Amino acid sequence: MPRQVDHDARRQEVSLIAAKLIAQVGVERVTVRELARAAGYSTAIVSHYFADKRQLLLFTYQAAAQSAQERVDAVLGRSPDDLEGCLTALLPLDEERRREWQVWFAFWGMAIGDAEFAAEQRRRMAGSRRMLVRVLRAMSASGKLPPNGDFDPDLAARQFLTLINGLAVQVGFDPDDWPAERQMLMLKRTIAQTLSTP
Amino acid sequence: MPRQVDHDARRQEVSLIAAKLIAQVGVERVTVRELARAAGYSTAIVSHYFADKRQLLLFTYQAAAQSAQERVDAVLGRSPDDLEGCLTALLPLDEERRREWQVWFAFWGMAIGDAEFAAEQRRRMAGSRRMLVRVLRAMSASGKLPPNGDFDPDLAARQFLTLINGLAVQVGFDPDDWPAERQMLMLKRTIAQTLSTP
Amino acid sequence: MPRQVDHDARRQEVSLIAAKLIAQVGVERVTVRELARAAGYSTAIVSHYFADKRQLLLFTYQAAAQSAQERVDAVLGRSPDDLEGCLTALLPLDEERRREWQVWFAFWGMAIGDAEFAAEQRRRMAGSRRMLVRVLRAMSASGKLPPNGDFDPDLAARQFLTLINGLAVQVGFDPDDWPAERQMLMLKRTIAQTLSTP
Amino acid sequence: MPRQVDHDARRQEVSLIAAKLIAQVGVERVTVRELARAAGYSTAIVSHYFADKRQLLLFTYQAAAQSAQERVDAVLGRSPDDLEGCLTALLPLDEERRREWQVWFAFWGMAIGDAEFAAEQRRRMAGSRRMLVRVLRAMSASGKLPPNGDFDPDLAARQFLTLINGLAVQVGFDPDDWPAERQMLMLKRTIAQTLSTP
DNA sequence: CATGAATGAGGCTTCATTCAT
DNA sequence: TATGAATGAAGCCTCATTCAT
Numbered sequence: 114m115p116r117q118v119d120h121d122a123r124r125q126e127v128s129l130i131a132a133k134l135i136a137q138v139g140v141e142r143v144t145v146r147e148l149a150r151a152a153g154y155s156t157a158i159v160s161h162y163f164a165d166k167r168q169l170l171l172f173t174y175q176a177a178a179q180s181a182q183e184r185v186d187a188v189l190g191r192s193p194d195d196l197e198g199c200l201t202a203l204l205p206l207d208e209e210r211r212r213e214w215q216v217w218f219a220f221w222g223m224a225i226g227d228a229e230f231a232a233e234q235r236r237r238m239a240g241s242r243r244m245l246v247r248v249l250r251a252m253s254a255s256g257k258l259p260p261n262g263d264f265d266p267d268l269a270a271r272q273f274l275t276l277i278n279g280l281a282v283q284v285g286f287d288p289d290d291w292p293a294e295r296q297m298l299m300l301k302r303t304i305a306q307t308l309s310t311p
Numbered sequence: 312m313p314r315q316v317d318h319d320a321r322r323q324e325v326s327l328i329a330a331k332l333i334a335q336v337g338v339e340r341v342t343v344r345e346l347a348r349a350a351g352y353s354t355a356i357v358s359h360y361f362a363d364k365r366q367l368l369l370f371t372y373q374a375a376a377q378s379a380q381e382r383v384d385a386v387l388g389r390s391p392d393d394l395e396g397c398l399t400a401l402l403p404l405d406e407e408r409r410r411e412w413q414v415w416f417a418f419w420g421m422a423i424g425d426a427e428f429a430a431e432q433r434r435r436m437a438g439s440r441r442m443l444v445r446v447l448r449a450m451s452a453s454g455k456l457p458p459n460g461d462f463d464p465d466l467a468a469r470q471f472l473t474l475i476n477g478l479a480v481q482v483g484f485d486p487d488d489w490p491a492e493r494q495m496l497m498l499k500r501t502i503a504q505t506l507s508t509p
Numbered sequence: 510m511p512r513q514v515d516h517d518a519r520r521q522e523v524s525l526i527a528a529k530l531i532a533q534v535g536v537e538r539v540t541v542r543e544l545a546r547a548a549g550y551s552t553a554i555v556s557h558y559f560a561d562k563r564q565l566l567l568f569t570y571q572a573a574a575q576s577a578q579e580r581v582d583a584v585l586g587r588s589p590d591d592l593e594g595c596l597t598a599l600l601p602l603d604e605e606r607r608r609e610w611q612v613w614f615a616f617w618g619m620a621i622g623d624a625e626f627a628a629e630q631r632r633r634m635a636g637s638r639r640m641l642v643r644v645l646r647a648m649s650a651s652g653k654l655p656p657n658g659d660f661d662p663d664l665a666a667r668q669f670l671t672l673i674n675g676l677a678v679q680v681g682f683d684p685d686d687w688p689a690e691r692q693m694l695m696l697k698r699t700i701a702q703t704l705s706t707p
Numbered sequence: 708m709p710r711q712v713d714h715d716a717r718r719q720e721v722s723l724i725a726a727k728l729i730a731q732v733g734v735e736r737v738t739v740r741e742l743a744r745a746a747g748y749s750t751a752i753v754s755h756y757f758a759d760k761r762q763l764l765l766f767t768y769q770a771a772a773q774s775a776q777e778r779v780d781a782v783l784g785r786s787p788d789d790l791e792g793c794l795t796a797l798l799p800l801d802e803e804r805r806r807e808w809q810v811w812f813a814f815w816g817m818a819i820g821d822a823e824f825a826a827e828q829r830r831r832m833a834g835s836r837r838m839l840v841r842v843l844r845a846m847s848a849s850g851k852l853p854p855n856g857d858f859d860p861d862l863a864a865r866q867f868l869t870l871i872n873g874l875a876v877q878v879g880f881d882p883d884d885w886p887a888e889r890q891m892l893m894l895k896r897t898i899a900q901t902l903s904t905p
Numbered sequence: 906c907a908t909g910a911a912t913g914a915g916g917c918t919t920c921a922t923t924c925a926t
Numbered sequence: 927t928a929t930g931a932a933t934g935a936a937g938c939c940t941c942a943t944t945c946a947t
Contacts, residue, residue, distance in 0.1 A: 551907065
């Protein structure tokens, strides 16, 4: 079924362009016309490959999420207990990841009035938490965690998610104030604090 | 003599309704028409009190920021070193404050493609950081900080801001998962960790 | 009845400002608000002194026509057969008269779709023709016309009106190309030609 | 393959309808809605073929000017020294040409506050003058001009333009008073006078 | 008399979407 | 499959006008 692949690849291509556009001008100024122009296709491109503009945006959101997920998976594939590695993979340390976060900011704005977008966001957050819990358990198994009877992986995972999101928001709107080193300093500091707290 | 109207009060009134609407349906579905209907005025009311829809939104953002600021000031007015108090004042613990955060999420989305909104966001974040540094210095002066020679107030303030923002994002889209107690637990935990780290 | 005078003077004042505004930005960009601002009154000024914006404009037109008429009358008061004088009084030779013509251009635009304005314009043109015929007859009586049995005053008046209007249109949109001397040259030339044609 | 449309032809079509509408109700009462209704299209048609309503109007003006130009060119194509013919082609002798002049009256009103429209008007007038000078030179070459050493073609051209515009203004608002014969009488008379004046 | 707050109609424009080709 | 012409709904905004004060 060669057509199917082509079709899906085209969806990816379009949604990637949409992501770039969103990061540049914001989601509400991304028009179908502009998107088509940037993609080099006709305006009917959306109707062709997506039921709706809304579906295109949802797909774009999911594609961005999956892209981040893949970066994390790559890290965990090498070492399943690399906490710092997988958190680093999520931080807006370079242009590409900063753009990814811009997409998320845009979708947070949309998710306010849109139950399906909100659910998607909730799902993704829960997925990340489960992932972090898994990593923490792997660390525990490999003895990387300080001996700590009462350690609560779920709470720690929540703390890490708080870190990632809170950091990204600040970096997103003031990148000059947040060079990579400062982000890493904050990351390491929080990891150290969190892992040593019962 | 015509009826005299307190322009600024009317602006506040309209922007408050705008904030509620934004929190309900998202910023991009807030139309002037809908806003006028909710306010009980004609559509021309916006043009009457604001140069622009954009100006109305900017004003709404600033009003929300000021409202939060006033809550914090009230706390610090009573005790200038009440760190937990002023952070608590910012958390989305009740309906009103949750709505406030929804407004901010909406504006983050807008700030992506809008330099002026981004600058406003940057300014607000910097202001909050300065405020936190002031509180930390007050704590230090009143001996509330553990003796810690290398304590860095700026870094700590950044950590608290990360906490607040990161928490709010999670609460915002999954409030059921984040009852007040869990938010407070996370807050106290992070405060304890941060203050005891050099 | 002092009030009545005041009222009428105010109407004159407002319409003069309207004329200036029209000459500056064109009739369709003259808003009640702008007019009120320029006059230093409130927006209700029009409703107060005129039934309508349209009535204000009509009054403005008539006031401009009367002003031109008065200039002509002043000339003819001194010498009732001063043809060149009264035509000169109508030409856009200075800033004030150029502005007057701008008002007329504006009203020609309005008169297209407005029967009352068109009628007004027709009336004014007919009045000017009658005036010119009177002057020509006076010239004839005072022996200023070359002996010319078949001279047709009506036809000559039409020719002079054609001259005045045709000249004004050209001057109006290219004043640099039409200094006063050139206008006067054209005027004298046409007068000479016309009076010497049977 | 989608249906291919001749963009320029469609623009012509729309602007012709606009011209008719302007001549009927005046330029300021020509709304996009009314225009679309008259054209049998949706309101978006204007945005489709013109950047702006203003651009549509400018195009309409230019189209009217070109239409007149073509009539003149047709005359001069047959005989390049047919002065009366080309002036006749410009006079509002029939319904079509009267409508054309109404469009120009409307644009004179707009040109007051609009530098680009004023420039366009200036350009057209200058073009007409050049054309007339060319015709006069052709007449001179073919011996159609009375032997007249000091004859000034530029001045004569100005006089003819004055005639055309001045006549059109009078005809435009009182067509009943200006049947074709009277217009032609005035035209012939002025031609005779002008050509015999040094 | 005079104000200016408030209105509602209507203008232009933009946008996602559809449909014939 | 892909196009782009065409749509109609809806958005923001401006304007002349009204009305309580």
